[in-house]
Every structure is written in structure tokens, then in C-alpha cells.
Amino acid sequence: MSAGGKPPEADAASEPTELDAIDVFWLPGEACDGCSISTLGATDPPIEDLLRGHVPHLPQINLHHHELAVESGTAYVDGMRDAVAGERDPYIVVVEGSVPNERLIDGDGYWVSMGKDEQGDPIRTVDWLDRLAPGAAAVVAIGTCATWGGVPAAQGNVTDAMGTMDYLGRDYRSELGLPVINVPGCAPVGDNFIETVAHLLLHVGGFGPPPELDELGRPTWLFGETVHRNCERGSYYEEGDFAEEYGSEKCLVSKGCWGPTVKCNMPSRRNIEGVGGCMNMGGKCIGCTMPGFPDKFTPFFKKPPGSKVSTVSSSILGGIMSKLRQKSMKNLDTSTRWENPGLTERMYQWQLKRGSNYDPDRGLERRPGGKTGDD
Structure with a gap:
């Protein structure tokens, strides 16, 4: 609902009066x-x-x-x-x-x-x-x-x-x-x-x-998003990488975390002065901000309904995505200088550097009027 309500009646042209x-x-x-x-x-x-x-x-x-x-x-x-x-x-x-x-x-x-x-x-x-x-x-x-x-x-x-x-x-x-x-x-x-x-x-x-x-x-600005969307462990869920024991930095849905369905900003705001927070400190979400708490979330160490389907499906799809991302990461983790250029690339470099002051074969600069170190 949009929080209706109007401030006390006042002349639209007048300035608000501060309360002491x-x-x-x-x-x-x-x-x-x-x-x-x-x-x-x-x-x-x-x-x-x-x-x-x-x-x-x-x-x-x-x-x-x-x-x-x-x-x-x-x-x-x-x-x-x-x-x-x-x-x-x-x-x-x-x-x-x-x-x-x-x-x-x-x-x-x-x-x-x-x-x-x-x-x-x-x-x-x-x-x-x-x-x-x-x-x-x-x-x-x-x-x-x-x-x-x-x-x-x-x-x-x-x-x-x-x-x-x-x-x-x-x-x-x-x-x-x-x-x-x-x-x-x-x-x-x-x-x-x-x-x-x-x-x-x-x-x-x-x-x-x-x-x-x-x-x-x-x-709405505090409780409009789920725990999962702002959780620092959320990327592990996307790649199907789940915690096998408490204390792991990976996603805790496998351990019964309710984060994907609970509205709370604890992961992003944390507890006190930007420090703490359940998931940030290794704990799973038990749904304490929700109207169904505690009855619908107990026993707290039991996995939520559907968590098995969620983790298995995410593990399959996420595993594939993880392999593809690792391949892309390996490619992006390499400079173009480190790669063996193909024929098209070599022709382009030859055309680009022909007649320049750069020796593409030796990688040494030809300074006008000067010599390279080996001449």
C-alpha cells in the first residue's frame, strides 16, 4: 500500500514549521x-x-x-x-x-x-x-x-x-x-x-x-528485497556451489537458509555500524523478520521445503555456467601480447608498422640518427 496520509493542513505557499x-x-x-x-x-x-x-x-x-x-x-x-x-x-x-x-x-x-x-x-x-x-x-x-x-x-x-x-x-x-x-x-x-x-x-x-x-x-526501501538478492554468498548459489559444513564461505541454502524467500536487508546493512549480520558472520537466515516466524521456520536446522530441488537444479545449471565462466576468465586473464597471432593479425601488424620507427621483428625502437644496441 502506498502510505497515504497528509501532513497537517497548511498554506501550500508557506514554509514548513519546525517542531521544537x-x-x-x-x-x-x-x-x-x-x-x-x-x-x-x-x-x-x-x-x-x-x-x-x-x-x-x-x-x-x-x-x-x-x-x-x-x-x-x-x-x-x-x-x-x-x-x-x-x-x-x-x-x-x-x-x-x-x-x-x-x-x-x-x-x-x-x-x-x-x-x-x-x-x-x-x-x-x-x-x-x-x-x-x-x-x-x-x-x-x-x-x-x-x-x-x-x-x-x-x-x-x-x-x-x-x-x-x-x-x-x-x-x-x-x-x-x-x-x-x-x-x-x-x-x-x-x-x-x-x-x-x-x-x-x-x-x-x-x-x-x-x-x-x-x-x-x-x-519498502528496507524490506523490499530478499536476503538472497543482497547476500555476499549469492554468487555461490548461482554457480551451484554450496556449503558442506558450517563455517564455509559458500551458499548456505544447502544447510537450510531461508534467504531466497525472506524480506530483510541484514546482508547489505549489517547489524551495528556496518559490522555483523547473520549471513555475514556465517549464520543462515531463519526468517525472523517474517510474519510466519517462528512457527513456519522451525525446526531451525531443518532444510526448507524445496531446498533439495533448488540446490540440485542450481548445481547442474550452475556447474555448467561455472565451467563456461572459468573458460572465459582464462581467456580474459591473458594479454593479447602473450598470444600467438594468426595470419590476419600478422598482416594487420605488418601493414600498421611498415615504414614506422618500430622493428616488429625485434621489438626494438629505431631512433632516428641512432642505432639499436646490437647494430
Whole structure:
């Protein structure tokens, strides 16, 4: 889908007005906090620059994070109460972790909560999401748990966990007309998330278009290609040269890599500051950015369906192509000076060099008025 949505109404001839600051409310769900750690490792730009307002045209972020905030207790949840009351517009909601089905609990109890109400009762995370999402400029789900449900939503889970888009609905739209923006990964690349937020902030401030999203709400420039297309091992697949054991530099499809069917930019962007990444460090892709993770990719060390057909056919065709390329490489790895010229070439050289100051038989230069070394 093209991420519709329009920036706040303004005179077309007027310049965008830069926001001084914007509140970002980070809601915890069922998660391991790995997405928060991943965000802290981002470098392009680093989260510190956003928090201090050092990125041109981007507002300073007032981050309300349950583990990084200085405030606690009532002082912490007051910011969210103000946002619900319309006193913090515009604001962004970030969801980390899957959303549990609180309707399963009959009576007292809850799956996930944050803060307490005036009566001292815990406020469930889903209640905060219900209150904040309608007025948010955007809702961003970070990590596979928040986007699709992830590990907490695996078969047999007792909480009926789900992704943010499943909870709010596919037809949900923010104040700016945006669907839930999904940045999957377990954990996601920190720079993928920060870049998406930066793009979103430019749009909120009126300096840029809305982020381009696919039909599942993923940024297309980050998740528009498969792992395989950008993998440094992809050329081995093309030539049918597969790894026989882990630690090999060759293609890992033979070992159960899901790269040809998984949308992720890990091979090209890598993990932190251009370093790391599953395939770059010798690991195979297990599909952690996809909605079917983990159930449709387990057991992780089992080969994907069709991998046998894929590897055998690629080995046959790739083997032929490899031999042809080696022959071409041998030819191109030889200078024309090193080859024995044919009759046509010799006649051409004779015609070209006849009467010149060059002795084609000896390869020695005849300098006018001078002699060669052997004359």
C-alpha cells in the first residue's frame, strides 16, 4: 500500500514549521527488551542525537521509555495521561513486544501492565494502546513480536499474543492517515528503526512525504528485497556451489537458509555500524523478520521445503555456467601480447608498422640518427 496520509493542513505557499520537540511513548508488551537494546546500538543517526535534537529539521525527542526514563510512578504516566487528553499533540506511539489478549482473563489479573490508576489498580498495556493510538500521529511497531506476534505468539502460547496491526486492525489509521508502521526483526537492525522514525518525523514536521510502505506496513526501501538478492554468498548459489559444513564461505541454502524467500536487508546493512549480520558472520537466515516466524521456520536446522530441488537444479545449471565462466576468465586473464597471432593479425601488424620507427621483428625502437644496441 502506498502510505497515504497528509501532513497537517497548511498554506501550500508557506514554509514548513519546525517542531521544537515531540513526545514518543514507548509501550512494552510481551518481549525480551532486545528491540530497545538494538535501538541503543543505532548509529545513523544515533539515538543520542535525536534525544538532544542535533539532527537538522528533526524535533528533539522526549522519549517516555519504561526503562530509560528518569521519572517513575505517577510522574511517568502523567505524560501519557496528558497525551490522551490532547495536551501533547503531535505524539508518536512505539510498541515493543506482542500484544496479549486480555479478554482471556475472567476476573482479576492481567498479562502486561504499566503504571496505576487513581485507585491504585494496574493499567494494562492494551488500555494505554487503546487510549493513545486514536490520537497518535503514528504508531510504530518495533521488532517481530510487536509487528507479527513473534515468539510469544508461537503455537501453544497461553496469552493469545498478536501483533500491533492485528490488535488495532488492518484498517487502523493514525491522525496523519498512516497505518501501523512495522519494523520487524528479532531483534531488528537498530538503524532500520531509527531511519524509519527519522523519516516519519520529517513527515510530521511537513518536510517530507509519508514513508513508503508495503501492504503489511513495512518500509519498502528496507524490506523490499530478499536476503538472497543482497547476500555476499549469492554468487555461490548461482554457480551451484554450496556449503558442506558450517563455517564455509559458500551458499548456505544447502544447510537450510531461508534467504531466497525472506524480506530483510541484514546482508547489505549489517547489524551495528556496518559490522555483523547473520549471513555475514556465517549464520543462515531463519526468517525472523517474517510474519510466519517462528512457527513456519522451525525446526531451525531443518532444510526448507524445496531446498533439495533448488540446490540440485542450481548445481547442474550452475556447474555448467561455472565451467563456461572459468573458460572465459582464462581467456580474459591473458594479454593479447602473450598470444600467438594468426595470419590476419600478422598482416594487420605488418601493414600498421611498415615504414614506422618500430622493428616488429625485434621489438626494438629505431631512433632516428641512432642505432639499436646490437647494430
